[in-house]
Amino acid sequence: MKIIIVGAGPAGIITGLRLLEKGISPLILEKRAQIESTACAEGCDAYSLKKIPFDSSPYISKVIKGVKFFFPKNSCLSYHIEGVVLERDEWLKEMAKEFVKRGGKLRTNARVSAIDEKNVFLSNGEKMEYERLIGADGPFSIVRKYMGIKQKIVSGVQYKIKYNTSDMHYLHFYFDKRFSFYYSWIFPKKNVLNVGLAGKFKQLDNFLDTFGLNKKNILKKEAGAIPISGVPDRIIKRNIALIGDAASMTNPLSGGGLSPIIHASSILSNYIYDLKEYEREIKHHPIANPALLKAKNVLFNLTNEELTAIGKLFDGKIFGFFTLLKYPFLIPKIWLLRKGVVLAMKWGW
Ligand SMILES: Cc1cc2nc3c(=O)[nH]c(=O)nc-3n(C[C@H](O)[C@H](O)[C@H](O)COP(=O)(O)OP(=O)(O)OC[C@H]3O[C@@H](n4cnc5c(N)ncnc54)[C@H](O)[C@@H]3O)c2cc1C
Known part of the structure; x- marks a missing residue:
């Protein structure tokens, strides 16, 4: 054939x-x-x-131990899952x-x-x-x-930056609308960081400045389309x-x-x-x-106030029903997000 x-x-x-x-x-x-x-x-x-x-x-x-989700005001949720960053x-x-x-x-x-x-x-x-x-x-x-x-599609922009990554073992995802309507990322490779976001280079430059990443160490600038439907x-x-x-x-x-x-x-x-x-x-x-698409739609529409609240809920604490009751308006959104994240962790990021 x-x-x-x-x-x-x-x-x-x-x-x-x-x-x-x-x-x-x-x-x-x-x-x-x-x-x-x-x-x-x-x-x-x-x-x-x-x-x-x-x-x-x-x-x-680089072999990766898992992912870390960062929310505004520095709260963080970690998830252990074996992964890699490829050449x-x-x-x-x-x-x-x-x-x-x-x-x-x-x-x-x-x-x-x-x-x-x-x-x-x-x-x-x-x-x-x-x-x-x-x-x-x-x-x-x-x-x-x-x-x-x-x-x-949405546009994704990225810099490859020379960096000592010897003590970095997680993929970092940043959910903060100051930088991107979707998310920003820092993925460590051997002596290189892949730093990017869904959006424009101007937003990425702002992200770099906020995280103190030196533009002089940029090795490559790249962009591409990400299907999101x-x-x-x-x-x-x-x-x-x-x-x-x-x-x-x-x-x-x-x-x-x-x-x-x-x-x-x-x-x-x-x-x-x-x-x-x-x-x-x-x-x-x-x-x-379809749960993945629903979760993405929730993520796109969350405000920074809501992301901050979600971050506070999970930051270093054991997630519990009573904590969630403090933010009842977030329950349906967190439920949809959770379904999407669980699927993504099982079947690939
Ligand atoms: C900034 C950014 C970061 C990303 N990060 C990740 C990540 O960390 N992990 C992950 O899993 N995914 C990531 N993705 C998504 C991932 O890169 C894509 O899903 C993947 O490349 C899709 O592979 P593909 O083979 O379908 O398409 P492509 O990689 O786009 O390959 C298509 C090929 O077809 C060729 N082609 C196109 N038109 C024609 C034509 N008319 N005739 C002949 N050849 C043609 C192209 O030249 C190309 O070689 C990212 C995407 C972007 C934009």
């Missing part, structure tokens, strides 16, 4: 590796001249990462090499510029026939546009399927896209001959649970 995957990001390459395991050799088309990572804070939970049919351990920059660019390049070594075909400088029912057309005028087409072409997916599926009802059309950011699989609460890709690629490779079943399985999978 002629299978074409559009895009050699994590979704395209991991799906490619999964298909090879089933004895199917797809062709991946990548528009860039070489395999390279898009903007990413590089965090991934260890449970999901181990499920890829590839040894990711050499590309782990994502190297990881992706090596996975792509492995894909080719195991018999997959990969073409760079191959931008898909049009699609019809049987063919993809490259920007150089080449026409290629497909029997299955997989859109793994990221948040601005041409395949998704061809299928007529819409999504919402959750997995849509439709991710297939005839013999075409979407995966990854093209399918809005990013966890809308955390913005994390790697874990959903890892779980979805396993399902897609199982049902490559029956895409309706792929869509059905994804719909019922925790990565597409």
Whole structure:
């Protein structure tokens, strides 16, 4: 069967590796001249990462003990869960090499510029026939546009900053509307911090100033789109399927896209001959649970006063029903947030 995957990001390459395991050799088309990572804070939970049919351990920059959620006025809630911060660019390049070594075909400088029912057309005028087409072409997916599926995105900006991270072992998330309507993050790598937020660089500069991070140590400035609308009802059309950011699989609460890709690629490779079943399985999978979207909507609409109150509730205390009674107006919101966080912790950030 002629299978074409559009895009050699994590979704395209991991799906490619999964298909090879089933004895199917797809062709991946990548528009860039070489395999390279898009903007990413590089965090991934260890449970999901181990499920890829590839040894990711050499590309782990730092092992993480868990996450810390910071609220205004310095209150903090910690959650222990094993995770990693990757050297994502190297990881992706090596996975792509492995894909080719195991018999997959990969073409760079191959931008898909049009699609019809049987063919993809490259920007150089080449026409290629497909029997299955997989859109793994990221948040601005041409395949998704061809299928007529819409999504919402927000912009994420990030600096990579030189920093001694030897005593940092947690991913830090900051919920404070002074900086971002969503959240800001500090993820430690080996001697580098990934510092970013959903919003603009001006807001990120303000964040850096507040946390005393020196702009002179910035190594790289990057930005990208984060889909936040959750997995849509439709991710297939005839013999075409979407995966990854093209399918809005990013966890809308955390913005994390790697874990959903890892779980979805396993399902897609199982049902490559029956895409309706792929869509059905994804719909019922925790990565597409509507609770994540509901929790994100709560988070987007919380005020700093509410975030401060939530922070106070959890800060260093054992969470109890009677404490919660002090803030009855927050009970339904905390309930929805809690549901989303529990799901995200189990199935990937
Ligand atoms: C600032 C930021 C921080 C993030 N941090 C994290 C994090 O810490 N953890 C996490 O899990 N997720 C994070 N994410 C999300 C994560 O990066 C994405 O979910 C992930 O990259 C999606 O992978 P993908 O393969 O679906 O898409 P992409 O990584 O976007 O890859 C798509 C590929 O398709 C190619 N392509 C596009 N169009 C065409 C075309 N027409 N023809 C051929 N090729 C094409 C592109 O060049 C690209 O190589 C972050 C996102 C942003 C923006």
